[in-house]
Amino acid sequence: MSKALYELTLHAAWAALQRGDFSAVELTQSLLDRIAQVDGQVNAYLTVTAELALAQAAAADDRRSRGETAPLLGIPLAVKDVLCTEGVRTTCGSRILEHFIPPYTATAVHRLAAAGMVLLGKTNTDEFAMGSSTENSGYFPTHNPWDLARVPGGSSGGSGAAVAAQMAMAALGSDTGGSVRLPASYCGVVGLKPSYGRVSRYGLVAYGSSLDQIGVLAKDVRDAALLLGVIAGQDPHDSTTMPAPVPPYSQLLSEDVRGLRIGLPDEYFVEGLQPEVNAAVQAAIDVLAGLGAEVVRISLPNTDKALPVYYLVATAEASANLARFDGVRYGFSADSANILDNYRDSRGQGFGAEVKRRIMLGTYVLSAGYYDAYYLKAQQVRTLIKQDFESAFTQVDLIASPVAPTTAFRLGEKVDDPLAMYLSDLFTIPLNLAGMCGISVPCGFDAQGLPIGLQLMGPHLGEATLLRAAHAYEQATPWHSRWA
Numbered sequence: 001m002s003k004a005l006y007e008l009t010l011h012a013a014w015a016a017l018q019r020g021d022f023s024a025v026e027l028t029q030s031l032l033d034r035i036a037q038v039d040g041q042v043n044a045y046l047t048v049t050a051e052l053a054l055a056q057a058a059a060a061d062d063r064r065s066r067g068e069t070a071p072l073l074g075i076p077l078a079v080k081d082v083l084c085t086e087g088v089r090t091t092c093g094s095r096i097l098e099h100f101i102p103p104y105t106a107t108a109v110h111r112l113a114a115a116g117m118v119l120l121g122k123t124n125t126d127e128f129a130m131g132s133s134t135e136n137s138g139y140f141p142t143h144n145p146w147d148l149a150r151v152p153g154g155s156s157g158g159s160g161a162a163v164a165a166q167m168a169m170a171a172l173g174s175d176t177g178g179s180v181r182l183p184a185s186y187c188g189v190v191g192l193k194p195s196y197g198r199v200s201r202y203g204l205v206a207y208g209s210s211l212d213q214i215g216v217l218a219k220d221v222r223d224a225a226l227l228l229g230v231i232a233g234q235d236p237h238d239s240t241t242m243p244a245p246v247p248p249y250s251q252l253l254s255e256d257v258r259g260l261r262i263g264l265p266d267e268y269f270v271e272g273l274q275p276e277v278n279a280a281v282q283a284a285i286d287v288l289a290g291l292g293a294e295v296v297r298i299s300l301p302n303t304d305k306a307l308p309v310y311y312l313v314a315t316a317e318a319s320a321n322l323a324r325f326d327g328v329r330y331g332f333s334a335d336s337a338n339i340l341d342n343y344r345d346s347r348g349q350g351f352g353a354e355v356k357r358r359i360m361l362g363t364y365v366l367s368a369g370y371y372d373a374y375y376l377k378a379q380q381v382r383t384l385i386k387q388d389f390e391s392a393f394t395q396v397d398l399i400a401s402p403v404a405p406t407t408a409f410r411l412g413e414k415v416d417d418p419l420a421m422y423l424s425d426l427f428t429i430p431l432n433l434a435g436m437c438g439i440s441v442p443c444g445f446d447a448q449g450l451p452i453g454l455q456l457m458g459p460h461l462g463e464a465t466l467l468r469a470a471h472a473y474e475q476a477t478p479w480h481s482r483w484a
């Protein structure tokens with residue numbers, strides 16, 4: 001039986017469009033029909049831009065007929081709702097921005113558009129990207145396409161679920177402490193977090209500015225490489241972007257990992273790991289060894305401090321970043337008697353419980369008398385964590401580990417226990433503190449049929465090697481070709 005158009009990978013769809021097998025309008029319609037059919041149960045989208053998508057698709061067909069061949073010409077994609085899109089509502093999963101229409105577009109989205117993308121819509125997220133399940137969305141939770149009673153992971157859970165349920169060919173997400181890799185792992189798709197400074201954060205609504213990075217969720221590694229090539233690179237609007245040239249990632253995906261040294265950190269293979277996750281990751285490492293990689297044990301000794309350091313740094317930065325939502329400049333404004341009440345009521349009613357928790361924590365750790373004990377100390381320990389990685393990368397080319405200790409948990413299971421929720425990010429957070437790059441690649445299923453993710457981590461700007469190893473692994477295994 002031939003595949004429905006929505007089932008194609010991005011690169012296969014692009015080649016078919018190029019051959020004239022079908023039009024971008026037909027492809028887009030197939031995705032929109034799929035959304036209409038499935039999203040009532042999954043709830044991946046906060047906003048579907050159907051009319052805009054069909055108009056963009058028609059324009060793409062027109063451009064193609066005039067000989068244009070841009071790398072995403074006519075390809076329907078989704079964008080996490082923390083990225084500004086001019087003229088299209090951008091809520092950050094928060095009630096405070098329910099009716100916010102940005103006056104400009106994020107650089108990463110702009111680059112996709114310039115490469116010919118068709119925008120299908122904006123995906124659900126934990127409020128301001130704070131969470132690991134999308135249950136902190138101010139609108140509704142997203143459901144995992146593999147088991148609707150379970151979470152898709154977060155905070156880019158809408159993007160993960162949209163790609164996994166084939167309601168988008170790929171999607172953008174953001175990763176501050178794991179928010180691209182975790183949903184990719186729980187939803188059985190590929191999730192790439194680039195190095196800090198590789199992709200412009202301009203137009204990404206800031207959560208933890210020293211940790212945030214835009215990433216991609218895709219059906220396979222080739223699609224992820226292609227998208228990174230489009231969005232990466234220096235941007236005058238973000239002074240933290242690196243001037244380093246963008247390698248031709250797609251062309252550097254060779255099958256060969258022979259001689260690559262892959263480190264297994266002792267601290268990531270610990271008690272509490274779901275046995276099936278451990279087994280699947282060990283089997284993945286055997287596959288990589290079978291392909292010629294050299295596997296060595298390493299140590300990242302400060303791993304146990306990453307979670308507390310993250311929750312000091314991220315909340316401190318969040319408390320400052322979120323001060324701009326004051327009921328005056330953006331979005332929701334309460335109907336209050338005077339300006340002070342208006343600040344209090346707008347924020348009090350507009351923000352959800354988790355966001356308030358983070359703002360309070362962050363304000364506390366930055367306050368006079370506590371700054372040295374908490375924030376400054378956290379920054380010092382952050383340096384030690386970064387040094388762990390730097391020293392590991394003198395011995396190995398890449399590091400392998402599970403993405404998360406378990407597969408997707410049940411909706412509601414952790415909502416009343418923030419600490420249990422925070423633990424889902426145990427293996428993803430250290431990399432953000434170090435500013436390095438990582439990827440989640442499907443590596444099997446547990447007894448319940450839930451996907452498991454293998455995490456590969458690379459040094460700063462090591463994306464080409466990371467993608468090459470992920471691609472070699474993927475091509476040697478069947479996991480990426482199974483769909484919910």
Ligand code: GLN
Binds near residue numbers: 132174176178
């Ligand atoms: N779950 C982590 C948090 O809540 C990471 C979120 C993210 O990467 N945006 O902060």
